[in-house]
Amino acid sequence: MTALIVLENVRKEYDGVVALRDASLTIEEGEFVTIVGPSGSGKSTLLQLVGTLDRPSSGTVTIDGYNIATLTDRELSALRAQRIGFVFQQFHLAPGVSALENVSEGMLYQGIDPARRRKLAATALERVGLGHRLDHRPHELSGGERQRVAVARATAGSPTILLADEPTGNLDSRSGDDVMSLLDDLHKEGTTVIVITHDPDVAASAPRQINIKDGEVAA
Amino acid sequence: MSRQLRPAHIRLRDLVKVSGSALRSRPTRVVLAALGIAIGIAAMIGVVGISNSGRADFDRKLAKLGTNLLTVKSGSNIFGKAASMPDEAPQMISRIAPVTDVSAIGMVPDVAVYRNDRIPLERSGGIGTYAVDLDLMKTVSATLAKGQWLTKATENFPTVVLGTTTAESLGIDRVGADVQVRVGNAWFTVIGILNMAPLAPSLDSGVMIGWPVAKSLLKFDGHPTSIFTRIQEESVTAVKDVLAATANPMAANEVEVSRPSDALRAKEAADDSFTGLLLGVGAVALVVGGVGVANTMVISVLERRGEIGLRRSLGATRGHIRLQFLMESFLLAMIGGIGGVIIGIAATTGYAAARAWPVSVPMWATAGGLLATLFVGVIAGLYPAGRASRLSPTEALATP
Ligand SMILES: Nc1ncnc2c1ncn2[C@@H]1O[C@H](COP(=O)(O)OP(=O)(O)OP(=O)(O)O)[C@@H](O)[C@H]1O
Ligand SMILES: [Mg+2]
Secondary structure, X not given: OOOOEEEEEEEEEEOOEEEEEEEEEEEOOOOEEEEEOOOOOOHHHHHHHHOOOOOOOEEEEEEOOEEHHXXXXXXXXXXXXXXXXXXXXXXXXXXXXXXXXXXXXXXXXXXXXXXXXHHHHHHHHHHOOOOOOOOOOHHHOOHHHHHHHHHHHHHOOOOXXXXXXXXXXXXXXXXXXXXXXXXXHHHHOOOEEEEEXXXXXXXXXXXXXXXXEOOEEOO | OOOOOOOOOOOHHHHHHHHHXXXXXXXXXXXXXXXXXXXXXXXXXXXXXXXXHHHHHHHHXXXXXXXXXXXXXXXXXXXXXXXXXXXXXXXXXXXXXOEEEEEEEEEOOOOOEEOOOOOOHHHHOOOEEEEEOXXXXXXXXXXXXXXXXXXXXXXXXOEEEEOHHHHHHHOOOOOOOOOEEEEOOEXXXXXXXXXXXXXXXXXXXXXXXXXXXXXXXXOOOXXXXXXXXXXXXXXXXXXXXXXXXXXXXXXXXXXXXXXXXXXXHHHHHHOHHHHHHHHHHHXXXXXXXXXXXXXXXXXXXXXXXXXXXXXXXXXXXXXXXXXXXXXXXXXXXXHHXXXXXXXXXXXXXXXXXXXXXXXXXXXXXXXXXXXXXXXXHHHHHHHHHHHHHHOOHHHHHHOO
């Protein structure tokens, strides 16, 4: 059995700027990994490559056995839809739409029928402790609650991999702790979780930590 | 690779819902963008609807007037002099089997009509004096605005019925023993005023008197100058061919036969060029509306890069994104199109009601309007949707 995520000599350049150089790493199914490093070191770049939102300039990225270089844009999209969930620092919730709708629409591209989507969405929101906020719209929620909605959206469709780019970056420490413990729960349920964080305590609490500096993976 | 990665098929219902909720969150912009389309469609539907209602009204009126009237008119002979028909022409014509009615009129030459003797002669020009048969009014489907038509009794006396234009130009709006006009050298009492007579327009600007009085008071020679004939509908064309020769067997070429309803139709059809012009203006408005929709969509795509990035991260393919924005553009245009159809029908109804016309908006106009809207919506959406779909997920996510 191959590892869930394998990066081999991955390099990413943006018009001459090297964001990631010669990165190689392996993440097994069910791991909980934090990524730490100074600003501009290439953390987000790494996460986007793992999440198949972008392709490497050179090197190979293999996700769940698929070499993403061999996949078309359609296939990559399907891979993301079925196996990968994202949580962003800016939540990216649709304004004016209820929490339930936001989470439910997150499964649109998985081809799940609307009734089941709503059911799964309600379950996911209950799991993040927002069972009583289903009909609230984003502007009626606190920052922490919004991020929990985003976590619910990312996980409602039961992805294999959950990628979070500074999910607590816009939250106070208490809300941040809530979100982190949610991610921890998901990990315990079997999801492979990769989190970028600036918080040393959060980083230290994880079983595995990947350090990035100047585009290089330290280990 | 044995396992298949296949993007999900998005249900139409979901697509409409997603695009619809995006529109709902920006109502002002939607209304303004849709308004452009609505104006174009409303203009087109309105133009077609009003012209169609006008035609329906025309057809209704024409049906009432009847299309089976043929007019035989003495023209001019080969020397360019006014010709006249034989006195027995009406009788000859009435012997043609399918002819049901025959009424003759004779223009009394060199007779001026004026309100009183102080009005200079030249101001009363253009009014023709006609000796008429008693059944003329029925034959040409004329109706009385005021007073009475000539009778067996009054046709012998100096009594006159005015055409509508004549009454207007003489400033006469009532009838009675005290209302008199000067016809030639005699005073005539106005006993009736006709409504517009579309099948015999010469009567509108004329005055009508009895044959006997015309002969006795105005030295009329008694030659008919126009003969109005009603013919059984199915034989009109056949009768038309023989009418000239029947009316004047000696000089059939000096007689003009015409079908007044054809002339009315031709005049009505001539108005179509104006309708075409207005329709063109509507089409231009629609195109401008389409540009407005495209513009709105481009702005929308720019503003919603974050949403596009998120959707891509959730597994939307480029095709899904393109479809979403196309659907949005389509819905936006459709809101305008449906609004435009409603406004257009309302405008037509209002206009038609004000003129007592029947309301008639043809199905093809409505269907065509909506089809044009569909077309405009999709065309307007192509560029913005393409731009949205080509956005790379990471770039899209980078903009908050
Ligand atoms: N789209 C892009 N175009 C050009 N340069 C880019 C682009 N994305 C990232 N970079 C550059 O690549 C480097 C790594 O960026 P990245 O976003 O991965 O950093 P990061 O570790 O996530 O930083 P932060 O902690 O501030 O989020 C930076 O120098 C950045 O300027
Ligand atoms: Mg970053």
